[in-house]
Amino acid sequence: MEIKSIKTSKLENDELLDVQKQIESFIKFLNTEYETVKKLEEENS
């Protein structure tokens, strides 16, 4: 399943909150990774 096509209406209330929490946390991870790799890019250039 592609995450973009997620059917939010199919989720129960608690599942909806749980998934949103996981996604939010993953976005935070991605932002941190982006910062780290960006620094690496600066160091290499």
Next chain:
Amino acid sequence: MKSLVQSIEEQISTDKEVITVLPRNGIKSIKTLLETIQEMTQKYEDVNKKLLEEIETRFNELTVVEENEELPKLEQEILKLDCAIKNTDTRSSYEKMRLDKIVYNVNGYYKSNLERLNKELVDCVKQFEAVGIRISANDFNISEYAKEYMTALLQEVYNGEINSEKIKDTFEKVYWKCSEVVSHLYVNIRYIYDKYENEIDKFYENKTTEILQGLNATQEQVEETKIALIRRKKKIEDVDDKIILGKFYNGALNINDYREENYKKIYLELISKDVSELSEKEKNETDESIEKLNDNLNEYFKFNEYKFLSDGVLNIREEELKRLEKENGKKAKKTEYDIIKENIKKLTVEIFKTNDKLNKPAKGLFGRKVDNSKKNNNVILQRNNSILELKKLYMQLDDEIIKKKIMENIDETSSILDVLKLGSYYYGFMAKEIIKKNLEITDKELGEMAQNIRDFITFSNFTVINYIKISDKKELSVIIKDKYQLFGMKLSKENFQEGNLEDLIKKVKILNNYNNILKSKFSINDLSYIMTVKEMLKK
């Protein structure tokens, strides 16, 4: 089949893996990685947005609660009946006009607060007007000081300036002439009431007939209807969606108390039975007992707060009974009340005779004016002392009135509620008892407490203290405990001890509220969802 949540978790895990394993050596691979992270972030942000929208939509749908249309109507009807009861009950016209409260405030607490003193004085004039007695500054003629102040006050009130500089200046001027002016005003109000007492009594007599005829009921029937409406209102409020939600919103209820496991735990603790093993009939019966216990405990707790007032009434009764026993049941020709009433009458006549003399211009031989100011000053001084003496008599009269009312209305068959009610009818007595209990209380707190006591009596659906007689020697807590033990509840004397009682009340309240929530449109999960989202969205 995999659940939707599992698939999402797997997708996140895979994407995380991709980011972690992608090479980060060399500028080219770093650039590729940065692009991948950006694309992925965008993708997840889009999903997050979608999820948040869905969360908010569901929150909004769940929190749509209709106002119960019956509640404001019931509220209005209860107030209407209460007003009818207050106009027709056994209190004297003096209490019905709220003069007990007004004179208490004029005499005591508001000496230091001119603004409040003025409000009380204006309210007093309005109260007389409401019973058909139009009074003016000329009626405040116990002394020239009372009259001077009331002339300025009523004039300014007429101009809509209740706290004008003119009033303040007049008060200061009068105060320096006679620092007891507030006592003069107090005595004057009492004198005006005495003067018109018969007319006012007639007014209430007629009003009582008119109200009861209009309602086509007796006083007792009106009271019963009011109680039935209070009960109905409570039943609706207990399961009302808007009220339940509001209690969670304002923090009166905490969602963590309402988890199923907590409910089961408390149930087991109180009933010694696993709630899931109860038959439907057993569960319904137990829940009914829980509801009653909840009401009884709340009433018991609240009553304990105000018990000092009924104790005050019962102490006076005890003393009076002892006194009567000492007198060997001989009935004195004149009671203390009669004697004080007579003395008030005599002293009042004396004061007004003096006032008449003071108001007449003194004439000397052949009608020539004579300077009598020194002589007059002495007369005024004496008259002022008489006014203070009269004030003392009125205050003694209040003590005698409460004794008289207690002996006339309270006997061994009276309920605790009858006693509490009687204590609350007399504002001065109630205020004294409140101060005895808390010497540090401020006038504002005293006013609030007096109002709370009266509201408790007026708007409660009593199920305990209205039944228990003062002759009952058992403690109230034991009576409640014994009753519910018969219904299988594990209650002990310790539960009712200070420090433990609040815990018991809290637990019973949780069980009762939980049952009520299930009767509303919400499930516990709904409320849990709402509270989580509310915090998330900071709504």
